[in-house]
Amino acid sequence: MHGINVVELTIVIVLFLLVTVLGFAAARWRRAESLMHLDEWGLGGRSFGSWITWFLLGGDLYTAYTFVAVPALMFGAGASGFFAVPYTVLIYPMVFLVVIRLWSVSHVRGFVTPADFVRSRFDSPTMALLVAITGIVATMPYIALQLVGISAVLKAMGVGGELPLIVAFVILALYTYNSGLRAPALIAVVKDTLIYLTIIVAVIVIPAKIGGWGAIFGAASQKFPSGVILPASGQLGYATLALGSALALFLYPHSITGVLAASNRDVLKRNMSALPLYSFALGLIALLGFMAIRAGTKPIGTDGNTIVPVLFQSMFPSWFTGVAFAAIGIGALVPAAIMSIAAANLFTRNVYKEYLKKDATSQQEAKVAKIASLVVKLGAVAAILFLNPQFSIDLQLIGGVIILQTMPSVALGLYTRWLHRGGLIAGWVAGMAAGLWMVYEIPKLNPDGTVARAHFGGSSFPLSKLGLDSKAAVYAGLLALLVNLVVAVVVTVILRAMKVPEGVDGTAETDYTAEREDPTVRDLPDPLASAPPGTAGART
Amino acid sequence: MATASTPPADTSTAGVAPHRSDRSPWNWLLLIPIVVPLLVPLYNAVDPTLGAWPRFYWLQLAFVALGVGTTSLVYRMTRRSPAERRAAREAIARDAGSTDGGR
Secondary structure, three states: OOOOOHHHHHHHHHHHHHHHHHHHHHHHHHHOHHHHHHHHHOOOOOOEOHHHHHHHHHHHHOOHHHHHHHHHHHHHHHHHHHHHHHHHHHHHHHHHHHHHHHHHHHHHHOOOOHHHHHHHHHOOHHHHHHHHHHHHHHHHHHHHHHHHHHHHHHHHOOOOOOHHHHHHHHHHHHHHHHHOOHHHHHHHHHHHHHHHHHHHHHHHHHHHHOOHHHHHHHHHHHHOOOOOOOOHHHHHHHHHHHHHHHHHHOOOHHHHHHHHOEOOHHHHHHHHHHOHHHHHHHHHHHOHHHHHHHHOOOOEOOEHHHHHHHHHHHHOOHHHHHHHHHHHHHHHHHHHHHHHHHHHHHHHHHHHHHHHOOOOOHHHHHHHHHHHHHHHHHHHHHHHHHOOHHHHHHHHHHHHHHHHHHHHHHOHHHOOOOOOHHHHHHHHHHHHHHHHHHHHHOOEEOOOOOEEEOOOOOOEEEHHHHOOOOOOEEEHHHHHHHHHHHHHHHHHHHHHHOOOOOOOOOOOHHHHHOOOOOOOOOOOOOOOOOOOOOOOOOOO | OOOOOOOOOOOOOOOOOOOOOOOOHHHHHHHHHHHHHHOHHHHOOOOOOEOOEOHHHHHHHHHHHHHHHHHHHHHHHHOOOHHHHHHHHHHHHHHHHOOOOOO
16 A cells, blocks of 8 residues: 555664564573672573563563454454453462462472473373373464564555565574573563553553544444443353453463463562553553544554554654554564473473483484474464464464363362373363364354354354353353363263272372472473473473 | 383472462452452443543453452462571572572
8 A cells, every 4th residue: 555664664673683682692691600680680590580570471471462453353343352351350360379389390390381290290191292282283373373463563564575574583483592481581571661662652642632532432332333332142252251261371381381480489479460560551452442443544455453553653653653563573572482482392392202202312302392493483474374364363262262171181280180181181072172163163254244254253152052042152162161171070980980090190299389499399491492391300 | 001201200209398388368369350350240331431431441440450459468468488488589599509500
């Protein structure tokens, strides 16, 4: 529609270069003995203090998806897009006590991935493999979603072709190859500074320019049949989506990587109180969708995800638009880096070493981890090049449906070993089948109610399909989890009655409450750093 | 099951590891910010508005404060003694002091 915007592009490139330098410098800082004054930031040692954990987890959990897809959903679907707020409010009190148990047992036993834990806790390499595969498969669309953010920005700047996207990810691949987790942790600080700056300016400048909040909510309430609130039939779906998404988030391997990088239990507890500040920002970002309605913003082509970039362009001077675009782009790099590290660890430790090459040397293992992290990123780039980015949020919701099926083994496993390993496997199979069937059955609807696509159109499953006389819909992941749990319990009871051996618990009760100063607690190997994962800490 | 490659992990931490518990009556407070955001009828309305914001939006954003407040309170009420927390900080500093992670 128009040429390349030179000012915006220059600022984005400069900030991108800054971040790249920072990424490479991160590797050096970690080794420098003389920089111990960085201890309060947690950078001196191998583990992260409160501040850096806040930035790391914040960058990890609130992704480019935040900036691009949530307002796009508000723009397209209205109030139901606001589910991201209750979702990210209830998640922290929910996992407050769970993540500290995971931290403790992992640091006593040297677990780096959720599959490591399941293998040892339930003495089941099979269930561990299922957890690893689920994690990898669910993470891929999540990484792809991050690329959607970058590509929306590039489109708005008038940069054609897919080459810039590929260049951005080559840079990302190179520095995570180099610095492990330190790179995203440092870059997260830059990302957050830019994002908060952008939000503060946006919520002050934009409403003033387009007639105030009254006009914004007024325009939105005219666009949607139920106005700016949920229709009566949408309430159950809203609550179950918020709950199910919250249950899923900390099962993702990248969240667990972020949690395990914390230096002690207190750091995690403090972060569970401080992270909701991001949710507040998320609520304001979501409302950018309504601002776009009032401002009459038109997406580029059919790509709804370009709403926010186009809105910024029409409201801000070019130089500030450049800053905002860089915030979105860098906001995509942080989680993408952590996700690819987490997925690579799953593959190396729980697939490669467990099944493909049991006698792998540490050099081979390190090499495989690095290559796996590259393959994961390439897969994400391929997904964006060959799939319609419009489906990014739905893809991620399907990822949520399947990652939820690891809840009984990973989360309940932290509290009880009552479920039999055979029951867990049966439950996983049943939950996965039910979940995939449900999302297959959900059509994608056009705004006027006609069917755009017959299958995989979302994750909100209408209860009428189960023969219930109701217009309400429920989050498919939650229903699938219910199937999973019922099957797991029934099979457990049967296997117990048949006296099938349940394996040996590789953990002890005291592991779950271990504190940092205990003699049993140790540092975990730094993922993808010079020491390969799996060789240093685990199974000594 | 063939688990020969990794023998059952060493569970002999029993004598070394102190027995602790995360249990506390304060933890029950955590249920409030989990349940309240799920009560959709509580906020699914336009009135009362707050500075042109419908209730649906301002009340849900207010839940952020509810979440922060509750988790902060539970953290403060259940945190360990200053001496124990100092021991944890010293352990972190000790491990940071050696480049191989203190092993």
